[in-house]
Amino acid sequence: MRKIMMLLVALLALPAQAALNVLATVPEWAALAQEIGGDKLKATSATTALQDPHRIDARPSLIARARNADLLIATGAELEVGWLPVVQRESGNARIQTGQAGYFEAAAHARMLEIPAKLDRADGDVHANGNPHINTDPRVYLKVGEALAARLAQLDAANAAVYRAGYAAFAARWQANLARWEKQGAALRGQPVVVQHKSFSYLLDWLDLREVATLEPKPGVEASAAHLSRVLEQVSGQKPRWVIRAVWESSRATDWFAANNGTPAVVLPFTVGGNNAAKDLTSLFDDTLARLLVVK
Amino acid sequence: MNRISVSVLAACGVLASIPASAADNDLKALREEIAQMRKTYEQRIDALEKRLVQAEGTSTQAKAAADKAATRTARAGEGKASGFNPEISLTLQGALTKTQRDPATWTMQGFVPPGEAEEIGPPRRRGFTLQESELGIAANVDPNFRGYLNLAMTPDNTVELEEAYFQTLGLGGGLTLKGGRFLSGIGYQNEIHPHAWDFADAPLAYTAFFGNKLTAEGVQLKWLAPTETFIELGLEGGRDDGFPGGGKNKSGTALGAAFARIGGDAGIANTWRAGLSYVATNPGARAYDGVDAADLATSNTFAGRSRTVGADFVWKWAPNGNSTERNFKLQAEYFRRSESGQLTCAERDTSGACGGAAGLTDRYDSRQSGWYAQGVWQFMPRWRAGYRHDRLNSGTTTLGPTLVAADLPQLAAWKPRRDTFMIDFASSEFARLRFQFARDDSRGPGLRDNQVWLQYIMSLGAHGAHKF
Structure with a gap:
């Protein structure tokens, strides 16, 4: 028994890793943290761009990774409500519990869209705090990045200046990117678009695209053939320029609509790693715009 | 314009007001x-x-301000006093069952009856039947603790307190302490609530060894190793009022349990977990009703030691780790129970082969085992099909010379087995309809029971995250 206790004590006293261990729920926040923190932190994502962020299993490997994290970055707004609370509780890690400095929610620093006036599951998978897919508007990374840099500085005070400088450099690069993207995107203003799920509301808001229909009858509810036919009727005469879906969404409804309405289907990377071109935050939006612009 | x-x-x-006789000067x-x-x-x-x-x-500014205000309001709404209301979830479950044999006569041949029949075990009633309605209430108590309560309302209009526990959040160092009444961490399925099971009833091994599920009333301490691989160790101590314990009146720990788990990923598509469990209890007077060789009603009581070891394995697969479209889940568990102690056989009447009301007491030793394996395949969004195979072995039972095997017919050797098929449809993650067919050979030789279930599971309110 004494030996076991000594072993336990030895394991508990393992030296803390030099770099800040950051676990993000989704790839975009891991990428943002890495942009700001550089070599002062090691940021990884719990999920990949090919996974539906609403439906994640609280895998043992995620619990093990949460156990050692110094900072947990979540989107919030109930996006991870189906798995993250279990990972936090099972991790036995006091630092990353909700309300602690080691837990950061990006949505708290974003302007939310589609906040429901009433909460009723009859309306599908609605989120009380609004649409949680804030990552598709590049402008959000400035606000979230600023708050994240402040949090990193708080957690790792010795490197506070590094995080502040890291954010300043990122913000400068990002402002230049934004100016470039907005110039490119000006040609798309007011264009009609059909979306599969409300995953791109923020992108549409940024580029000022006009959503003429959603293929899902209710958020999170898969489209039936009858519903798709109704959508087809609804958009007749509106000539949508694209029907778009995220790479993790089922291709069925989008492909059916594309084939029956003659609207080009566009698969957007959605987040970092969504396709081979979207390697980091900059190339994510480069690729997203390129895919929209290529359709005339 | x-x-x-x-x-x-x-x-x-102005022109209309010009007098008709206006002079040039006037005009100018x-x-x-x-x-x-x-x-x-x-x-x-x-x-x-x-x-x-x-x-x-x-007005543009005003609109922007209004938008901002709307955003703020939505958040501020959470700050009201009523925002402290705990998360409440309600699960409604019911079924239409058709069984070949009367559920009231159900017994598992070769095994000691595992306590009172429950809705989550083998069919209790035929026809339209309500199953347990679960009410769950949870909230953080303060930054250090979380509380949880789960009530099961049964169709007989009784309320069972399934779980009522607190759990630490801020212990750190990978440690978590739980206290109260909770589902024991042993095995794989034990900690999962019945509404999240893949079949309408518990595996036979769980029914035989734990009375469908092992509930601990005491404390649980878990430790998660600070390693890349998931390694978790847990210890539990508590009362042993429930099966396989019972009737022990003592201070301190009467039920002890331990478990160790390891898990990880093999690529993003595969994830697995394996575990070992151990349950120790020393029932003081665990009673069950039976009949003796002359069909006289008996009351049998066991006192002694009961030890159960278990092994469990789960493997989940989903293409790219995205389980929305298609996924597969394989789970298998094995349990082995050793019991040794004194068994008393007593008739309710004053006389009988078991010595009448006074009863006969002698040595009782048994080694019994069982396992199940099940696979569930989501072949398209919302639709799943599954198969489960259950097998138990009543093993070896040794009785002292005073006791006669014929007076304990329930313990006569048998190898129960059951094959179960199911197909279910989930209209959303909150509503599921299930069809299940089972060919059950657990009652004994020549007593096959074919069972058909049509089950619904509806979850209302804040639905908490599910375990792996």
Whole structure:
């Protein structure tokens, strides 16, 4: 028994890793943290761009990774409500519990869209705090990045200046990117678009695209053939320029609509790693715009 | 456009007021006057236009401010006192069952009856039947603790307190302490609530060894190793009122359990977990009703030690780790129970083969085992099909010379087995409808029971995250 206790004590006293261990729920926040923190932190994502962020299993490997994290970055707004609370509780890690400095929610620093006036599951998978897919508007990374840099500085005070400088450099690069993207995107203003799920509301808001229909009858509810036919009727005469879906969404409804309405289907990377071109935050939006612009 | 029409209107008004007999001088004066008026009007119109532009600007600002306010309001709503209301979830479950044999006569041959029949075990009733309605209430108590309560309301209008525990959040170092009444961490399925099971009833091994599920009333301490691989160790201590314990009146720990788990990923598509469990209890007077060789009702009581070891394995697969479309889950568990102690056989009447009401007591030793394996395949969004195979072995039972095997027919050797098929449809993650067919050979030789279930599971309210 004494030996076991000594072993336990030895394991508990393992030296803390030099770099800040950051676990993000989704790839975009891991990428943002890495942009700001550089070599002062090691940021990884719990999920990949090919996974539906609403439906994640609280895998043992995620619990093990949460156990050692110094900072947990979540989107919030109930996006991870189906798995993250279990990972936090099972991790036995006091630092990353909700309300602690080691837990950061990006949505708290974003302007939310589609906040429901009433909460009723009859309306599908609605989120009380609004649409949680804030990552598709590049402008959000400035606000979230600023708050994240402040949090990193708080957690790792010795490197506070590094995080502040890291954010300043990122913000400068990002402002230049934004100016470039907005110039490119000006040609798309007011264009009609059909979306599969409300995953791109923020992108549409940024580029000022006009959503003429959603293929899902209710958020999170898969489209039936009858519903798709109704959508087809609804958009007749509106000539949508694209029907778009995220790479993790089922291709069925989008492909059916594309084939029956003659609207080009566009698969957007959605987040970092969504396709081979979207390697980091900059190339994510480069690729997203390129895919929209290529359709005339 | 506006400016022109206003000017024309003004000019017309002025012209209409000109007297018909006006002289040239008057005309000139008039023209000047008109020009003056026009100038004044144009100035005023300019001013109006400026104000309009300003107003438009202000309204845009106002809209932006309103948007912002809406965002803020939505968040502020959570800050109200009622925002402290705990998460409440309600699960409604019911079924239509058709069984070949009367559920009231169900027994598992070769095994000690595992306590009272429950909705989550083998069918209890035929026809339309309500299953347990679960009410779950949870909230953080303070930054260090979380509380959880789960009530199961049964169709007999009784309320069972399934779980009521607190759990630490801020212990750190990978440690978590739980206290109260909770589902024991042993095995894989034990900690999962019945509404999240893949079949309508518990595996036979769980029914035989734990009375469908092992509930601990005491404390649980878990430790998660700070390693890349998931390694978790847990210890539990508590009362042993439930099966396989019972009737022990003592201070301190009467039920002890331990578990160790390891898990990880093989690529993003595969994830697995394996575990070992151990349950120790020393029932003081665990009773069950039976019949003796002459069909007289008996009351049998066991006192001694009961030890159960278990092994469990789960493997989940989903293409790219995205389980929405298609996924597969394989789970298998094995349990082995050793019991040794004293068994008392007593008739309710004053006389009988078991010695009447006074009863006979002698040595009882048994080694029994069982396992199940199940696979569930989501072949398209919302639709799943599954198969489960259950097998138990009543093993070896040794009775002391005073006890006669014929007076304990329930313990006669048998190897129960069951094959179960199911197909279910989930209209959303909150509603599931299930069809299940089972061919059950657990009652004994020649007593096969074919069972058909049509089950619904509806989850209302805040639905908490599910375990792996």
